[in-house]
Amino acid sequence: MSINQTPTDQTRIHTPAPRRRTRLDAQFDRIRAREEAGLARSGSGSRAVRKFLNNRLAVFGLVVFSIILLASILAPILTPYDPNRINLRAILQPPSWEHWFGTDRTGRDLFARVLYGGRISILVGLGSALLAAIIGVLIGVYSGYVGGWLDALAMRVSEIVMAFPQIILVLLLVSILGQSLVNLMLIFTLTGWAGIYRMARARMLSIREEEYVLALRSFGLSRPLIAYKHMLPNALGPIMVNITLSTAAFILQEAGLSFLGLGVPLSIPTWGNILNVAQDIRVLQTAWWIWLPVGAVISLFVLSVNFIGDGLRDATDPSQQG
Amino acid sequence: MLTYIIRRILILIPMAFAICFLVYLGLELTPGDAVSHMINPDSAGSMDPAQLEALRQSLGLGQPFHVRFWAWFTNLMQGNFGYSMSGGVPIASIIATRLPATLELAAVALVFSTLVGSLLGVLSALKRGSKTDSALTVVGMLGVSIPEFFFGLVAIWVFALNLGWFPVGGRSMPGYVTFWDRLPHLVMPAMVLSIMLTAGVMRYARSSMLDALSRDFIKTARSKGLPEWRVNLLHGFRVALTPVVVLIGFRLPVLIGGSVIIEQVFQWPGIGNEFISAVRSQDYPVVMTIALLSVMAVLLASLIVDVLTAVIDPRVRLGD
Numbered sequence: 105m106s107i108n109q110t111p112t113d114q115t116r117i118h119t120p121a122p123r124r125r126t127r128l129d130a131q132f133d134r135i136r137a138r139e140e141a142g143l144a145r146s147g148s149g150s151r152a153v154r155k156f157l158n159n160r161l162a163v164f165g166l167v168v169f170s171i172i173l174l175a176s177i178l179a180p181i182l183t184p185y186d187p188n189r190i191n192l193r194a195i196l197q198p199p200s201w202e203h204w205f206g207t208d209r210t211g212r213d214l215f216a217r218v219l220y221g222g223r224i225s226i227l228v229g230l231g232s233a234l235l236a237a238i239i240g241v242l243i244g245v246y247s248g249y250v251g252g253w254l255d256a257l258a259m260r261v262s263e264i265v266m267a268f269p270q271i272i273l274v275l276l277l278v279s280i281l282g283q284s285l286v287n288l289m290l291i292f293t294l295t296g297w298a299g300i301y302r303m304a305r306a307r308m309l310s311i312r313e314e315e316y317v318l319a320l321r322s323f324g325l326s327r328p329l330i331a332y333k334h335m336l337p338n339a340l341g342p343i344m345v346n347i348t349l350s351t352a353a354f355i356l357q358e359a360g361l362s363f364l365g366l367g368v369p370l371s372i373p374t375w376g377n378i379l380n381v382a383q384d385i386r387v388l389q390t391a392w393w394i395w396l397p398v399g400a401v402i403s404l405f406v407l408s409v410n411f412i413g414d415g416l417r418d419a420t421d422p423s424q425q426g
Numbered sequence: 427m428l429t430y431i432i433r434r435i436l437i438l439i440p441m442a443f444a445i446c447f448l449v450y451l452g453l454e455l456t457p458g459d460a461v462s463h464m465i466n467p468d469s470a471g472s473m474d475p476a477q478l479e480a481l482r483q484s485l486g487l488g489q490p491f492h493v494r495f496w497a498w499f500t501n502l503m504q505g506n507f508g509y510s511m512s513g514g515v516p517i518a519s520i521i522a523t524r525l526p527a528t529l530e531l532a533a534v535a536l537v538f539s540t541l542v543g544s545l546l547g548v549l550s551a552l553k554r555g556s557k558t559d560s561a562l563t564v565v566g567m568l569g570v571s572i573p574e575f576f577f578g579l580v581a582i583w584v585f586a587l588n589l590g591w592f593p594v595g596g597r598s599m600p601g602y603v604t605f606w607d608r609l610p611h612l613v614m615p616a617m618v619l620s621i622m623l624t625a626g627v628m629r630y631a632r633s634s635m636l637d638a639l640s641r642d643f644i645k646t647a648r649s650k651g652l653p654e655w656r657v658n659l660l661h662g663f664r665v666a667l668t669p670v671v672v673l674i675g676f677r678l679p680v681l682i683g684g685s686v687i688i689e690q691v692f693q694w695p696g697i698g699n700e701f702i703s704a705v706r707s708q709d710y711p712v713v714m715t716i717a718l719l720s721v722m723a724v725l726l727a728s729l730i731v732d733v734l735t736a737v738i739d740p741r742v743r744l745g746d
Contacts, residue, residue: 126555161564264445267721271683272701276717279705280456352571359573360687364702382579383691385594389587399576407571414567 131158152341155419162415168408172401176222185213187220187373199393206393209381218398221373224285225402228368229355232292237347239293240300245339248308249331255305262298270295274357278366285368288361292354300346307339341420348413352406359402375402427736434732438725446502449718450495456710502718511709520700520712521719527597528689528696532681534616536674539623544670546624547631548663554636562628569625574684578618578691585614595693615692619684623677631670638666668738675731682720 156162175182185203191211199206205214247255265273277291308331311317320330355375361367362376363383370377375398381387382395501508507517550562586594592614598607638644639662647661648654686698693699697716704712 128555161567260441260444263441264448267441267445267724268717269679269682269720269724271686272717272720275686275701275705276452276713279708279710279713280452356571356573360575363573363575364687364690366702366705379576379579385582385587388579388583392583395576395579399573399579403568403572403576406573407567410567410571 152419156415159415159418161411162418165408165411165415168404169412172222172405172408173226176219176226179216179219179223183213183216183219185216187212187217188371189213196391198391205397206391208378208391208394209387214378214394214397217373217378218375218401221375221378221398222401222405224368224372225355225358225375226405228285228289228292228358228374229351232289232296232354233347233351235289235293236296236350237300237343240297240302241304241336241343243297244301244304245308245336246328246331248305249312249335250327258301259305262301265295265298266302268295270353271357271360274361275366278361283366283369285372288358288367292357296350296354300343300350303342303346304339307342308335311335311338341416345413345417345420348409348416352409352413355402355406355409430736431733434729438729442722442725445721446499446718447495449714450498453498453710453714454491454494456708507715508711510704510712512707517712517715521697521716524695524697524700527694528685528698530612531616531619531685531689531694531696534612535619535623535684536677536681538616539620539627540671540674542620543624543627544631544667547628547670548635548666550628551632551635551639551666552658562632566625566628569621569628572621574618574622575687575691577621578615578688581614581618582691595691597695615688615694618691619681619688622684623680626677626680627670630673631666634669635662635666638662641665669735672731672734672738675727675734678727679724682723 189212191207194203194207194211195209197203197207197211203213203215205218207213208217243254243258247258268276273295274291277294278287281287281291312335317330317335320334325334358367358374359376359379362374363379365380365383367376368374370380378398379395379402387394498508505518507521509515510517510520546562546566550559553559582594585591592610595611597611639658643665644657644661647657652661682698685694685696686701688694689696689698690702701713701716703709704716
């Protein structure tokens with residue numbers, strides 16, 4: 105029952121509409137204009153992609169995500185500094201033309217550290233999310249379709265993994281396995297596969313009832329072939345959403361752990377490791393440029409990934425739209 | 427109803443047992459045993475190996491794995507969690523001294539986030555599609571995207587270091603007796619901890635309210651000619667809020683995870699703080715016990731949520 109209160113544009117003055125125009129009206133007009141021009145039914149691009157591109161927040165997310173990702177990849181071109189090069193003649197300098205984000209306590213250029221740190225942080229987030237998704241989907245798709253002992257076992261194990269608050273389990277494993285980049289990704293994968301497994305399994309349970317699956321079975325196709333080749337593509341939407349959201353979660357966790365000094369070893373620059381020094385109250389008070397920009401970059405990046413995930417969900421799953 | 431509760435508990439018991447077993451396995455696999463915890467590493471070198479062995483035997487460490495596990499497990503059931511590696515303090519007493527601080531922080535954050543989150547969520551559902559709604563959606567997204575510890579740092583920088591409104595960290599000062607003395611210490615950590623929770627509650631309350639508003643009884647109420655606020659508040663809000671409140675239990679893992687980091691940022695002397703220092707010093711018995719207790723808390727909370735849901739909605743217990 106809510107009528108939008110925003111006076112959108114000048115068209116209201118020319119045509120005395122009975123109600124105010126909303127953004128949806130403008131969108132509808134655009135669609136109608138396209139239809140009249142005969143463009144609407146040109147089957148270029150899938151419906152999901154177009155829906156995604158119509159979502160302003162998702163597009164914003166995609167743009168920010170791409171900018172930060174590209175800047176990290178192109179770090180050697182964008183900055184002449186080595187992120188680990190200590191320069192004791194230039195310690196704790198505030199941002200200047202020479203050092204865009206200033207320098208830290210050992211004179212390392214923070215802009216370079218943020219760019220190179222992004223490489224590792226994004227690698228940890230995206231890499232662990234992909235690994236967790238591969239494991240979860242491999243098990244979930246097959247066991248969701250076939251069931252049996254593998255399904256029962258995986259279900260019990262995932263219940264146990266998910267009973268732990270994630271950060272507690274991660275820290276527990278860190279204390280046992282020790283700190284390293286590979287260990288951290290391994291630990292994230294171990295703690296993260298359960299959620300995506302559950303989701304893939306649930307999707308398969310509902311897809312299993314569809315008639316085309318019955319048809320494929322009556323053709324005599326093997327069960328792995330039906331599960332992975334014919335059913336998996338229909339579950340891809342939620343899987344993609346899940347990968348995006350767990351990327352965001354892993355980046356946040358890496359930052360949190362490294363901030364505590366328990367994530368990636370301090371010798372490797374990551375976003376969390378740059379923030380680590382902010383535990384020192386003097387740094388926090390006097391050298392805002394060390395921790396404020398990199399915190400903003402992490403937040404912006406995670407925000408963009410979350411927007412992309414939301415956009416993907418809206419584009420692929422009509423029932424989730426609010 | 428009773429059979430439903432009993433069935434749920436019967437499902438939980440083997441799982442809790444399996445988790446205890448895994449935790450014990452972790453303890454066994456990590457370096458060090460009860461003897462090395464008891465003896466100062468500097469003096470251990472000068473001790474007679476035969477003597478150490480005798481001590482191990484007397485403590486039952488030479489017995490087979492399942493016997494040791496059973497001894498550990500029965501001790502656990504009696505509230506005897508073993509001893510910390512650093513200082514040999516009973517873990518039960520560490521937890522007893524640390525728990526109140528954590529509970530205080532968690533309770534304030536939980537109450538605050540549930541109130542604010544459901545109000546904002548309902549507001550956003552009532553104004554669906556408006557500027558307020560999209561603004562709240564973006565704010566909610568910001569709430570889950572900004573790292574909690576970064577929120578904490580900014581809060582300390584602005585409100586403690588620059589404005590001086592609140593203390594930088596800690597829970598108390600010498601001479602503080604009542605809760606009101608300590609209140610300034612509590613404000614920042616509790617608010618920062620609330621942020622992520624509030625964002626989650628808001629999202630959930632919004633979709634729950636939208637769901638309630640689309641039901642038939644809302645149409646009935648409206649067609650009876652009730653004023654809009656009565657329709658929304660008395661008929662919609664009440665129905666929408668029940669699941670939101672019940673789901674408090676499901677937010678426990680987020681709350682525990684959040685408090686681990688927030689307690690560290692604000693030097694809040696709670697369980698999370700103890701957990702981090704135990705992880706740092708590789709004090710495995712403490713790490714494992716706290717992890718075990720947090721899992722048990724989560725399992726218990728999910729049991730309570732299930733039972734409450736079944737009490738409210740009869741379809742649940744008849745359904746499966």
